[in-house]
Amino acid sequence: MDTTTKTALITGASRGLGRAVATSLAQRGWRLILTARSEGPLEAVATELGATALAGDVADPAHRTRLAELAADAGGLDLLVNNASGLGATPLPPLADYPLGTLRDLFDTNVLAPLALAQAALPSLRERGGAIVNVTSDAAVEGYQGWGGYGATKAALEQVSRVLAAEEPSVAVWWVDPGEMRTEMLAEAVGEESLEAPEPEGVAESLAELVERRPASGRHRAADLVKGGVA
Template sequence: MTKTALITGASRGLGLALARSLATRGWRLILTARGADALKPAADELGALALAGDVADPAHQDRLARAVRDHGGLDLLVNNASGLGAVPLPPLASYPLDVLADLFRTNVLAPLALVQAVLPDLRERGGAVVNISSDAATGAYEGWGGYGATKAALDQISHILAAEEPEVAVWWVDPGEMDTAMLADAVGAEEAAAAPGPETVVPTLLRLIETRPASGRVSHP
């Protein structure tokens, strides 16, 4: 039976790198990202279904869940889409709370909403969830408090889901620093370019997906 994956933030970076590897392994892919202009060529390259939209939008979450059911179910949900928050990275003492609230909607509530929407499909097929976390979830890095708080919340949500849903594997993965547009926005293009490319993280994700170890937090490498 062909396996199906839903990947958010799939138009670039780690989401696209993982999608490319799964496509070579025969997976059926549902890809989403905010920008249709970048998402469509990626999906066309991989023969995937492209559904552009904001994962924090309940209407888009419903649309993705309907697409899953139209494709006959789901084996893998990858919550990769993420926001950075206020830039330049501010200290918590002056963090704009409206921006932080939006960041929690994108980085915490949206992944949980998607899990809730597709959980019956994942349960039926013994599927898995990969939530992309960060070392900022556990480390006290100046300026990263807002982003790190959202990732710490995502870690805890993942941990509880793993306990509550024993038939569904749940991994929350810290990929380490990657040369991505998000990192460049945070630290500058020159420093970001010194980090490994997102494709270097894909083998770690494939190992989880293909060998299905116990649910838990995973750090790369």
């Protein structure tokens, strides 16, 4: 194995921002381990990028164990990108009517799974001076009607990120609000006919540059990264 090649695990990599981040890192020479729930699209991305793919649900502990084994086979991780995310109930309901079982499942996917993957990755990330990117949302810090369930999970992920950054000084931890992007998730939330957001490739390029520049741990908005805010 070429020990100079860095390895990244990217979740939610079959479409949208995850796929764009994988493409950007592959162009920079990274070795990639990709996961998503949709096996066909994931395999297509992996074939295109020469990456290792394992389809499954990050909320499933058995799937996370298999991902950890792939990372070990690759010699460890230099980067974990927690991009996989659920939207929750749709059409987006007010909190007064939010189905609590659905919200519980959403916390499993959006908060507990990223933390569990971080826990599994931390030994090699510490050893290799690696990094974690947790993809969050402005819904974590703003009170948007209908976004209470999703926003609550992203607020929790931001706090997890903030504490990890304080507890793990040898690992860079960045929680990034990508802003609106032209993705299937946003189309599900607001309706494709009203979707006027930019494509995710620009955000992905900024995230790749963030990883290369390695600023101090902290929260970033993609709009600021595009303006060079991590320099």
